[in-house]
Amino acid sequence: MADLTLRNIRKSYADFEVLHGIDLDIKSGEFIVFVGPSGCGKSTLLRSIAGLETVTSGDLVIDGERMNTVAPSKRGISMVFQSYALYPHMTVYENMAFGLRIAGVSKAEIEVRVQRAAVILQLGNYLKRLPKALSGGQRQRVAIGRAIVRNPRVFLFDEPLSNLDAALRVATRIEIAKLKQSMPAVTMIYVTHDQVEAMTLADRIVVFKDGSIEQVGTPLELYKRPANLFVAQFIGSPAMNILEGTVVGKSEGVTHLMLECGTALDVSADRGALSVGERISIGIRPENTQITTSRASGPGLTGTVDLIEHLGEVQILYVDVAGSAQKYLIKAADDRAYARMDTIRFTARAPDIHIFDAKGCSIARRVLEAHALEQ
Numbered sequence: 001m002a003d004l005t006l007r008n009i010r011k012s013y014a015d016f017e018v019l020h021g022i023d024l025d026i027k028s029g030e031f032i033v034f035v036g037p038s039g040c041g042k043s044t045l046l047r048s049i050a051g052l053e054t055v056t057s058g059d060l061v062i063d064g065e066r067m068n069t070v071a072p073s074k075r076g077i078s079m080v081f082q083s084y085a086l087y088p089h090m091t092v093y094e095n096m097a098f099g100l101r102i103a104g105v106s107k108a109e110i111e112v113r114v115q116r117a118a119v120i121l122q123l124g125n126y127l128k129r130l131p132k133a134l135s136g137g138q139r140q141r142v143a144i145g146r147a148i149v150r151n152p153r154v155f156l157f158d159e160p161l162s163n164l165d166a167a168l169r170v171a172t173r174i175e176i177a178k179l180k181q182s183m184p185a186v187t188m189i190y191v192t193h194d195q196v197e198a199m200t201l202a203d204r205i206v207v208f209k210d211g212s213i214e215q216v217g218t219p220l221e222l223y224k225r226p227a228n229l230f231v232a233q234f235i236g237s238p239a240m241n242i243l244e245g246t247v248v249g250k251s252e253g254v255t256h257l258m259l260e261c262g263t264a265l266d267v268s269a270d271r272g273a274l275s276v277g278e279r280i281s282i283g284i285r286p287e288n289t290q291i292t293t294s295r296a297s298g299p300g301l302t303g304t305v306d307l308i309e310h311l312g313e314v315q316i317l318y319v320d321v322a323g324s325a326q327k328y329l330i331k332a333a334d335d336r337a338y339a340r341m342d343t344i345r346f347t348a349r350a351p352d353i354h355i356f357d358a359k360g361c362s363i364a365r366r367v368l369e370a371h372a373l374e375q
């Protein structure tokens with residue numbers, strides 16, 4: 001069991017601040033996934049939690065105990081890296097046992113722990129093999145086994161699957177999900193660039209940008225209610241489409257928007273305290289866009305198909321919309337044929353239209369925060 005609290009964590013390399021005051025509460029047994037663009041500080045934070053980096057200021061607390069100056073080996077943390085870093089001349093069993101032997105754990109206890117890890121990771125038949133006789137996925141399982149045998153309170157994973165090919169990634173991802181089920185009390189923090197890993201493994205996802213947290217939430221919260229434009233475009237693949245516009249009027253219960261592409265859009269007034277003249281962006285996900293007809297009629301936006309990608313069960317249409325520099329992407333079932341230069345009309349259901357203010361903040365969130373302040 002391990003609750004983890006990060007309070008105003010800052011980390012600088014010389015005069016370059018990488019982490020700008022991170023606050024995060026992680027509950028015992030949670031599976032937390034860190035995502036964010038390259039260089040945003042995910043690995044630095046993970047390594048700081050492990051004690052492989054010293055934080056410049058702030059408090060790093062595990063189960064009520066401040067850990068800032070506690071040696072990595074005394075934090076009750078195990079870490080699995082992208083590179084498996086197995087000892088090539090040792091068998092799988094010896095690789096898993098090595099750290100325990102150095103720590104002076106008895107032979108009998110080592111046997112129990114290694115065998116237990118081998119069962120969890122289905123490595124029982126490979127214990128006598130050398131790493132060179134294992135697949136990449138099996139090697140990564142040995143690296144995870146080596147971490148398990150230490151009975152950690154907190155398990156850290158730094159992009160553990162990124163060296164594996166697509167099929168092995170999926171198989172090993174499922175192993176990690178099972179591992180979580182078999183160790184429900186262990187807190188896990190996992191860094192990845194892979195959307196599917198983040199969405200499928202996480203209890204909560206933390207989205208980072210430039211050394212700060214943008215949003216923390218369950219995968220569905222981030223997908224359905226992104227707090228800002230950055231999260232909206234970062235979570236989901238292909239990314240959410242964004243169109244610029246202005247609030248042009250308000251009448252009873254309705255706010256009228258005019259998009260730069262020349263399309264008028266009415267949204268219900270409870271979508272926010274929008275003011276007339278205010279610049280806004282609307283966001284619609286490719287999979288939430290419905291093509292109304294292949295001819296230029298009916299309500300919605302109009303565009304010209306520029307490119308089509310067939311992915312099997314779905315196709316991605318890249319559509320040029322007048323007045324918008326960005327292509328509008330539509331994810332549609334592959335049961336209908338479109339051709340390049342087709343003119344299409346498309347719409348989205350009202351709940352699937354996200355609205356952001358000029359600062360990129362979600363209007364829905366702005367309203368929620370305003371309500372919270374009033375109470």
Ligand SMILES: Nc1ncnc2c1ncn2[C@@H]1O[C@H](COP(=O)(O)OP(=O)(O)OP(=O)(O)O)[C@@H](O)[C@H]1O
Pocket residue numbers: 013018036037038039040041042043044045
């Ligand atoms: N030892 C170091 N000395 C100086 N700068 C560093 C050091 N380690 C990391 N950085 C810088 O800190 C920033 C954050 O790096 P970090 O590796 O934490 O990012 P990341 O989000 O994990 O990126 P990626 O997804 O590419 O692994 C980067 O700008 C990086 O260049």
